[in-house]
Amino acid sequence: MQALPPAVTFPAAAPAAAGKPVIRFIEVGLSYGQRRILEGIDLDIWRGEFVSIVGPSGCGKTTLLRLIAGLARKDEGQVFYNGADVREPSPDVAVVFQDYSKALLPWRTASGNVALALEAMNVPRKEWADRIGSLLDLMGLFKDRDKLPGQMSGGMQQRLQIARCLAQEPKVLLMDEPFGALDAITRQSLQDEVLRIVAERKVTAFFVTHDLEEAIYLGDRVVGMAANPGRIAKSFVVDLPKPRDQLTTREHPRFLAMRHDLFSFIKHG
Amino acid sequence: MRANQPVIAPSRMSQGFDPRNLVLPVVVFAIAEVLALAYVPADSFSLAAPHDVAVELVRHLADGTLMLATAQTLGAALSGLGLGGGLGLVFGVVLGLSPAADRLMSVTVETLRPIPPAALIPLSLLVYGFGLRMELAIIAFTTMWPVLVLTRAAIRETEPGLIEVARVLRLSAWRTATRIVLPGAVPRIFVAFRLAAAISLVVAVTVEVVANPRGLGYGMMLAAQSLHPAISFAFLVWIAIVGWCFNWSLVWLERQFFARRGAE
Amino acid sequence: MNAVARSLWLAGSLGVAAGFVAVWHAVSAAGLVSPVFLPPPAAVGRALVNGFTNGDMLANLAATVARVFGGWLLASLLGIVLGVIIGISSRARIYVAPSLEAIRPLPVSALVPIFIGLLGFTEQMVLAVIAFGALWPTLLSTVHGFGAVEPRLYEVCRSLRLGRWEVIRKIALPSAMPDILAGMRVGLTVSLILVVVAEILGSREGVGYSILLAQRSYQAADIFAGIFLLGCVGYASAGLINIAEKRLIYWRR
Numbered sequence: 001m002q003a004l005p006p007a008v009t010f011p012a013a014a015p016a017a018a019g020k021p022v023i024r025f026i027e028v029g030l031s032y033g034q035r036r037i038l039e040g041i042d043l044d045i046w047r048g049e050f051v052s053i054v055g056p057s058g059c060g061k062t063t064l065l066r067l068i069a070g071l072a073r074k075d076e077g078q079v080f081y082n083g084a085d086v087r088e089p090s091p092d093v094a095v096v097f098q099d100y101s102k103a104l105l106p107w108r109t110a111s112g113n114v115a116l117a118l119e120a121m122n123v124p125r126k127e128w129a130d131r132i133g134s135l136l137d138l139m140g141l142f143k144d145r146d147k148l149p150g151q152m153s154g155g156m157q158q159r160l161q162i163a164r165c166l167a168q169e170p171k172v173l174l175m176d177e178p179f180g181a182l183d184a185i186t187r188q189s190l191q192d193e194v195l196r197i198v199a200e201r202k203v204t205a206f207f208v209t210h211d212l213e214e215a216i217y218l219g220d221r222v223v224g225m226a227a228n229p230g231r232i233a234k235s236f237v238v239d240l241p242k243p244r245d246q247l248t249t250r251e252h253p254r255f256l257a258m259r260h261d262l263f264s265f266i267k268h269g
Numbered sequence: 270m271r272a273n274q275p276v277i278a279p280s281r282m283s284q285g286f287d288p289r290n291l292v293l294p295v296v297v298f299a300i301a302e303v304l305a306l307a308y309v310p311a312d313s314f315s316l317a318a319p320h321d322v323a324v325e326l327v328r329h330l331a332d333g334t335l336m337l338a339t340a341q342t343l344g345a346a347l348s349g350l351g352l353g354g355g356l357g358l359v360f361g362v363v364l365g366l367s368p369a370a371d372r373l374m375s376v377t378v379e380t381l382r383p384i385p386p387a388a389l390i391p392l393s394l395l396v397y398g399f400g401l402r403m404e405l406a407i408i409a410f411t412t413m414w415p416v417l418v419l420t421r422a423a424i425r426e427t428e429p430g431l432i433e434v435a436r437v438l439r440l441s442a443w444r445t446a447t448r449i450v451l452p453g454a455v456p457r458i459f460v461a462f463r464l465a466a467a468i469s470l471v472v473a474v475t476v477e478v479v480a481n482p483r484g485l486g487y488g489m490m491l492a493a494q495s496l497h498p499a500i501s502f503a504f505l506v507w508i509a510i511v512g513w514c515f516n517w518s519l520v521w522l523e524r525q526f527f528a529r530r531g532a533e
Numbered sequence: 534m535n536a537v538a539r540s541l542w543l544a545g546s547l548g549v550a551a552g553f554v555a556v557w558h559a560v561s562a563a564g565l566v567s568p569v570f571l572p573p574p575a576a577v578g579r580a581l582v583n584g585f586t587n588g589d590m591l592a593n594l595a596a597t598v599a600r601v602f603g604g605w606l607l608a609s610l611l612g613i614v615l616g617v618i619i620g621i622s623s624r625a626r627i628y629v630a631p632s633l634e635a636i637r638p639l640p641v642s643a644l645v646p647i648f649i650g651l652l653g654f655t656e657q658m659v660l661a662v663i664a665f666g667a668l669w670p671t672l673l674s675t676v677h678g679f680g681a682v683e684p685r686l687y688e689v690c691r692s693l694r695l696g697r698w699e700v701i702r703k704i705a706l707p708s709a710m711p712d713i714l715a716g717m718r719v720g721l722t723v724s725l726i727l728v729v730v731a732e733i734l735g736s737r738e739g740v741g742y743s744i745l746l747a748q749r750s751y752q753a754a755d756i757f758a759g760i761f762l763l764g765c766v767g768y769a770s771a772g773l774i775n776i777a778e779k780r781l782i783y784w785r786r
Binding site: 293316379394515 | 542543545546547549550553569570627628629631632635636638639640641642643644645646647649650651722725726727728729730733734740741744745747748751753756757759760763764766767768770771
């Protein structure tokens, strides 16, 4: 299937970590009528891992994310979260949607939007102020806490959505092309913030993107998908040093080699 | 285009026909029939059994009473709409094209517009007496406002990019109005007329119920006042059917119109 | 546009309206139209003043306003509750909505004779007519508003595991609020029309009834005074809705 041999060889999968995977796909398949969305998906994701999913549009990468979130159905196979079959959304799993402007309540201020997650979790009201304050502070939105989403820039709105997700105190953070609609500068600073937060809070991250460099820059592992039917066609570990840095990491020879390899995979299948 | 005007959209609560839709009306009629047979005396002044209503409906349909009344009511509604809609269209275009005229007329318009049309019935009666003219005057007054307001808005909200195109092409004001602004406003003006048409029927029936001795509303009122509940319910059912068909044809017309334009 | 320009335009606009009144005065002073139909503006003003000082205009106005708002509030409440039920329940959409859809185009004033037959010339009759007639715009716009809630927000709620009632209260109702208020605005207009119809046909007080009396005794000035008052009620209630919209949907530009 591969048109070009890989420029460099990479380890094919994550080193077998101790214990059971947090998320496990076994032979998952899904069709919409005649169209085969997913076929034979097998994927294990380990605790604390940052997995980037890349692939052409229509390859089912967002569907994969929605399956973990408990927002989509499947026809075949199983999806496990912590050893249990996923049937509905779990409080441990938070989703950052791409269209931040549609995922926020336009009639609530920044604080109010974060509060929605606390209400859903039945957090006692007296804890709200502290938790909202520290989350908005973490995302650099403290001074904007009384602004409505309509008064914020796209980058600020996406920070706010991340803050609301973190208010859930999730163990898994699912992100669906979260920076796709942002300008390059904002995207880079949010990439670094996400890396920092994920590392500090030791959450497992599942990051869907179509930006190859972003996938490599953020990921511990990159999973490449192909379309028609949607399937996993490539998976490799990103053995770049941490913490990552927008300048040095992106100029690292290994980074360039992986980028080259991934690019030719996407282009030639 | 429609996102900003929630009420204008002919929002339907249900879609397509389903046999289960009929369960509620059938049950309600059955209960009404049973209750009427059990508790309503045949000479009741206010209630009638559904089967009596059905008999009266058929009888008045057969002898032409309902058809004549329907023709009178619909005729008044549509000619009133022509009059009021025409005036509303002219004023709406003028006020839409000229912001100065709009600002100068604003107090006058905002003072006259909230007058409830029913309040004009006695005045119109005083001026014109009974008959078609007094009904037309009120229907025209009522239908003029929605057409005026929506036409004005449709023209005001012409895509600014199109206006810039006109300026780049150095079109004259007249040509800009006739080639760019008005054609763009036509779909919404059409919607305005559909709304006004629905209003015209309601107002026609209202005028007839309240005062004017002609049409469906009067027939209904006469039957109620002469204590023939079965007849007045038969008129009510027929008015409901006419109202439904009228609205249905308006929506159908609108769909044809938009299908032709390929819009939406 | 700055404040000065705006007040200049307002002054101009008031001037134009005053001009129309002047023309009206000239027409009736010149005897172009019989004063039986068109009384001079001054006579209408006198009729208003008389009505408030030695007549029962204030009582009539109070009765009408109370009926309009009572009926309208009742209608809005019914409309919102029914709209929410139809908006969230597919069963209600199948069994109830089509029947409501079928009776919606019925001109409500045709119901007044029936309601009079059932309830007599009573206050309940007036309220029932208004409540029944003014309920439709709010009902429809509530259903529409619930249908137009951003689907992504529902996903956010599912992912946060919010309960059904919480979703209605925190997501769907606020999101549908612009539609609901737009429907209530139309409902208020309908209420104002129906109150006059009900008062003319079946009441012994209210501004509508006073207009009817004036017409029967050929007192054109009193008719105009009554129409003017009803116009004021319409204008004021539209203003109230504007204020409510500003306060309740502050988040929309």
